[in-house]
Ligand SMILES: [Ca+2]
């Protein structure tokens with residue numbers, strides 16, 4: 001999977017990837033090194049502690065602590081630890097909702113990201129978002145069309161065993177319809193949208209892609225997708241990358257892809273621009289032939305819980 005090119009991974013969530021199963025202070029991941037150990041005792045345990053350790057490291061941890069170690073609540077284990085334990089031993093952190101293997105959110109705000117805030121689509125380590133040159137125009141069109149079209153943009157994720165870290169999840173964009181003719185309740189958190197034949201018998205999007213959650217941030221790649229944005233249907237010439245942070249209260253992140261140059265030439269003509277502009281702006285080579293043929297675009301989005309049927 002071509003995630004190498006994806007630049008900065010969002011780490012907006014707070015969950016540690018470190019889990020402990022062996023001997024140490026409860027709730028602290030022990031790195032086995034002595035970097036944070038400020039007491040005089042030798043560090044004799046062998047786990048992966050990264051906290052600031054001020055006690056003696058010869059105590060015995062008798063609990064079996066397998067939850068993420070960055071929550072802030074009460075330590076419920078019983079051992080001979082004398083340091084200050086600030087993690088949770090009950091696995092009920094706020095940034096990693098423990099329930100539900102699947103969720104749907106409806107996009108409430110969508111805008112083209114700023115020129116300096118693009119995702120890296122070509123793997124050169126720099127963000128790609130050439131369409132930011134028409135950002136103001138596109139964002140104004142999105143604002144205009146969002147309240148008037150019955151079609152909404154929804155994001156679905158399933159197969160989630162652990163909302164902090166799960167190497168194998170599935171996700172999809174959907175373009176379901178708001179059938180009640182009332183957009184004012186679309187972002188209530190409980191609105192249901194009609195996705196029709198886009199869903200399989202289990203209610204999952206038929207066109208989907210693989211993803212993962214690392215430290216509470218999710219990442220996906222989709223081979224295909226289309227987005228009704230600003231009165232145009234945008235299709236992808238490259239893989240679509242999505243990353244963000246999601247929980248039971250909301251979902252925010254970015255997605256990016258390359259727009260086919262030919263499509264952008266058509267849109268330029270429709271909008272009264274010189275189609276040569278599209279070629280001049282093309283910054284991605286989707287087929288590897290050495291000729292730029294696609295225009296990068298990165299969107300920022302914020303979504304709220306919803307359902308699809
Ligand atoms: Ca790049």
Ligand SMILES: [Ca+2]
Pocket residue numbers: 159160161162166167168169
């Ligand atoms: Ca999974």
Ligand SMILES: [Ca+2]
Pocket residue numbers: 178179180181182183184185186191
């Ligand atoms: Ca509605």
Ligand SMILES: [Ca+2]
Pocket residue numbers: 284285286287288289290291292293
């Ligand atoms: Ca090319």
